[in-house]
Amino acid sequence: xxxxxxxxxxxxxxxxxxxxVGCSEYGDDNDSGSSSVEASAGQELAKTGDIPVGGGKxxxxxxxxxxxxxxxxxxxxxxxxxxxxxxxxxxxxxxINCTCHGSKFSIADGAVEHPPxxxxxxxxxxxxxxxxxxxx
Numbered sequence: 001x002x003x004x005x006x007x008x009x010x011x012x013x014x015x016x017x018x019x020x021v022g023c024s025e026y027g028d029d030n031d032s033g034s035s036s037v038e039a040s041a042g043q044e045l046a047k048t049g050d051i052p053v054g055g056g057k058x059x060x061x062x063x064x065x066x067x068x069x070x071x072x073x074x075x076x077x078x079x080x081x082x083x084x085x086x087x088x089x090x091x092x093x094x095x096i097n098c099t100c101h102g103s104k105f106s107i108a109d110g111a112v113e114h115p116p117x118x119x120x121x122x123x124x125x126x127x128x129x130x131x132x133x134x135x136x
Contacts, residue, residue, distance in 0.1 A: 037119075041135055048074070048131045056091035056107055064124050065096050066133060067107035074133060076124035077110040083117035096121065 045066055051057050051074060056067030058079050065079045066074060077096065079088050086100035095104040095113050103117035110121035125136035 014032035029086075032043075043135045044132055045076075045126075045135060046133045048072075048128065052134070054094060054107070057098065058091065058096075060134070064135070065091065065121070066126065067091060067096070067116060069094075069108040074126055074128055075110075076107065076126045077105070078124060080121075081117060082085060082112075082119040082121060087113060088121075 043062070043063065045062065046057060046061055048068075051066050051068045051070050053071050060079060061114055063079050065075070065077045066085050067075045068077060074107050080086070081088055081098035081100065081103050083098065083101055083103045086098055088096050088105075089099040090097050091107060094107055096107060096110070097104050098117070101116050102114060103112065104114035105111065105117070105121045108124055110119055112118060127134045127136040
């Protein structure tokens with residue numbers, strides 16, 4: 001007589017599978033199954049009027065954050081937090097914010113404003129021509 005799996009075994013296996021799926025959301029940067037692709041040179045991201053002064057906008061599909069720390073000054077950074085590679089969630093209060101663990105980065109230079117991140121967000125190159133913001 002063969003005995004099937006116990007209820008405990010089934011619950012443990014189901015929980016482990018769910019945990020694996022949930023944790024894989026923030027996989028490494030080399031995940032070839034990812035639907036987002038880094039922005040390519042010449043690609044228009046936004047109009048200058050779309051980026052608020054003292055704030056910014058996240059472009060998750062292009063993996064970039066564009067900010068306007070001062071009127072007419074536009075900056076761009078990776079949207080991937082340097083702490084544990086979560087995508088940043090929002091831009092408010094003069095910082096780019098990752099809600100995974102609370103890291104905050106300066107909209108002016110990507111520097112860490114609040115840990116646990118210890119490295120700044122990598123800068124990206126932009127080109128502003130008229131009212132168009134493109135990837136350089």
